[in-house]
Amino acid sequence: MSMTIIDHGPSITETQLHSMLTGDLKGATKLEGWDAFKNFFIKLLNHLPGMSLVDKEDQLREIYDKIYGAGKTAQSVDDPGSIETTWNALENLFQLMDGDKSRQMTLAINYASSHNESSHSSHMQNADLIKLTLTIDAHQIPDIACSNTPLNTGILASIVSTYMIDHVDSEGKTHAGTFQLNPEVLEANGNRVAFDSVAKLANQHSISVVKELNLCHEFLHTNMYNNTEFDKQLEQVYQCQQLVANLQALRSPPDTPVTANDKCIDNALDKLNQRRDKQQSLFEKINHTFVNAVVEKWSEKLEQVALQPLNKTEINTEMSYLEAALPGTQTLFSETDRKRIADVRPQLRLAHMMADLQARIKDSSEFPVELFLSIRDIMVQEDNGPLSVALDNCWEQIKQQHLFSTGSYSVTADAQQPTNKVIRQREIMEQIENRLNHYESGNKFAIKEDIERLTTLNSNLNLCLKRDNFQDRINALAKKGDELIDIGEKCKLVKDDIDKAVYHPQMAAALAELEARASQLSEGTAKEHVMAALKTAKADLEVSKKQDTVFTQARELLANIRKPDAWEDALTQLSNGPSELIKLPASPRAEAVTTHFKEDLGTALNLLQSRIADCPEDNQEARLYRKQMEKDYTTLRDTIRTLKLDKNDALEVQLSKIKHDNGFKDSSIFSKFK
Structure with missing residues (x-):
């Protein structure tokens, strides 16, 4: 039941009546429900110029719904809110109120269980709720319930340390867990107050650190994958790398004093590095077992080819699985296993050719001469690898199994095997010479596999000057190829940075250094490709630099607003921002630039409010000054509306507040479609 004060004043609840009769002052003055909340604050907001009753109610309803949830009378413990969302709403409320009321406001923080009404801050570890009690002008608004999570606790700690101090009562005493706004971070805005931009930036940074540390905490408590799903292994590796990069970006520069946030970041980085090492060890162990299993499986199948013909589909499946492992070989496998995978892949391709030979001999009346000779030649030149012995045995079994068909070719092959070692040495020399001439005369680059094959062939020669000469030429060819590969890979890394990060x-x-190295390469198609890639990267970097200049200049101008024309130039730069944002492709870099740009717009709105508050007293000067301020407001409004933000976005809320506080018109074409 509820009762109403006779002269049509605000309604009171049965609980409030009971509190009045029992002398419970706090209970009697505690606001209950939307109507009580609205009536109380409407009274406090009567002083606001240029704002209708409907506008006041709309803003209060929006604030109330963000604090307690739309359609609810108070925050339900079954659906506790977010500290960040709640605080943003409370901040809007403070800035609507009279400055003295905001300064006198107190915030009490308690920890509670959703199953028990009583709570004590000393029991915070066992509580699942954070309860905020706000007292304004001797009235309490309904308790605000938020989940007692590490993220909410961290954000609340940041808010308290940045914006608040311990509350001192009329007797000069402080009470644990009760705070009031810190006057040193407040700036006057007419007869109201707002948080200064330095404090807001500090809080934004601190909350970013809290959020990243929370992601780090969640990641560290996620089990490491213990199977051979390489994409999931890589996902955890990249997630760890991304967290490290994000935390390092949030840390203070090396030459500045170490902050409390820096210490937390350093601690998290240490734990992430430990996790990375454990992951590396686990994945290498799991994947070592996988490589062993592949080698054992195919060694056995190749040895038993006489009993069970090779299956091309099965070999293709295995090759595809190994192909899937390639992106992570440098990260997920030990050096030994990386080499084994590199050796097994061509050996499985050879096994596939043998399977194809078996099938074609069985299904065709005509013997596949070319395929047989190709396999024979590869077997002669084949490097040692995990499956070498099994492949040799498999090849012999196939030849024995189809002796009638392969006999004449085998005899020919055997006849071609040199009985004289000198002849064999000469054949190898000719093979090496022809291959080296192919690269040297055509000024071409050799891939890693060709270098390894040439090195193996050369090692089969007896010690002689020719062998030494070959090795020198092979080394020179390898060095040229390594330089090309290194330049290409580093160019790709820089290109990735351009796509992901703000210009530096x-x-x-880095690109200039790579270009200088590339210019020393021998002329040829490969060099042309590298130079073209570097040229593209430089062009992309120039575009990035030009785009980022718009944003960096705006931030610099806003930070030095006292310089002549800095404010006007900053507005010009900000108005150019949206057209530059549209040019950015979707990427982490685009997200970072957009976030920075919105922060700069928020700073500009704060500065605009300060400039409006500095209006001259002379009527004529004041009229011209306010006209210019409205023009500046219009510039910022149109820039923000170009971003097509949600109406509840902080920038839109701030725009609306400036408009209503100062009676500015909103005739922008954008507003007609809001």
């Missing part, structure tokens, strides 16, 4: 002069320096 080090990117240009």
Whole structure:
């Protein structure tokens, strides 16, 4: 039941009546429900110029719904809210109120269980709720319930340390867990107050750290994958790398004092590095077992080819699985296993050719001469690998199994085997010479597999000057190829940085160094490809630099607003921002630039509010000054509306507040479609 005060004043609940009769002052003055909340704050907001009753109610309803949830009378413990969302709503409420009321406001923080009404801050570890009690002008608004999570606790700690101090009562005493706004971070805005931009930036940074540390905490408590799903292994590796990069970006520069956040970041980085090492060890162990299993499986199948013909589909499946492992070989496998995978893949291709030979001999009346001779030649030149012995045995079994068909070719092959070692040495020399001439005369680059094959062939020669000469030429060819590969890979890394990060002069320096190295390469198609890639990367970097200049200049101008024309130039740069944002492809870099740009717009709105508050007293000057301020407001409004933000976005809320506080018109074409 509820009762109403006779002169049509605000309604009171049965609980409030009971509190009044029992002398419970706090209970009697505790606001209950939307109507009580609205009526109380409407009274506090009567002083606001240029704002209708409907506008006041709309803003209060929006704030109330964010704090307690739309359609609810108070925050339900079954659906506790987010500290960040709640605080943003409370901040809007503080900035609507009279400055003295905001300064006197107190915030009490308690920890509670959703199953028990009583709570004590000392029991916070066992509580599942954070309860906020806000007292304004001797009235309490309904308790606000938020989940007692590490993220909410961290964000709340940041808010308290940045914006608040311990509350001192009329007797000069402080009470644990009760706070009031810190006057040193407040700036006057007419007869109201707002948080200064330095404090807001500090809180934003601190909350970013809290969020990243929370992601780190969740990642560290996620079990490591213990199977051979390489994509999931890589996902955990990349997730760890991304967390490390994000935390390092949030840390203070090396030459600045170490902050409390820096210490937390360093601690998290240590744990991430430990996790990375454990992951590396686990994945290498799991994948070592996998490589062993592949070698054992195919050794057995190749040895038993006489009893069970090779299956091409099965070999293809195995090759595809190994192909899937390739992106992670450098990260997920030990050096030994990386080499074994590299050796097994061509050996499985050879096994596939043998399976094809078996099938074609069986299904065709005509003997596949070319395939037989191709396999025979490969077997002669085949390097040692995990399946070499099994492949040799498999090949012999196939020849024995089809002796009638392969006999004449086998006899010919056997006849061609040199009985004289000198003849064999000469054949190898000719083979090496022809291959080296192919690369040297055509000024071509050799891939790693060709270098390894040439090295193996050369090692089969007896010690002689020719062998030494060959090795020198092979080494030179390898060095040229390694340089090309290294330049290409580093160019790709810089290109990735351009796509992901904000412009930095080090990117240009890295490309210049790579270009100087590439210019020393021998002329040819491969060099042309590398130079073209570097040229593309430089062009992309120049575009990135130009785009980022718009945003970096705006931030620099806003930070030095006292310089002549800095404010006007900053507005010009900000108005150019949306057209540059549209040009950015979807990427982490685009997201980072957009976030920075929105922060700069928020800073500009704060500065605009300060400039409006500095209006001259002379009527004529004041009229011209306010006209210019409205023009500046229009510039910022149109820039923000171009971003097509949600109406509940902080920038839109701030725009609306400036408009209503100062009676500015909103005739922008954008507003007609909001």
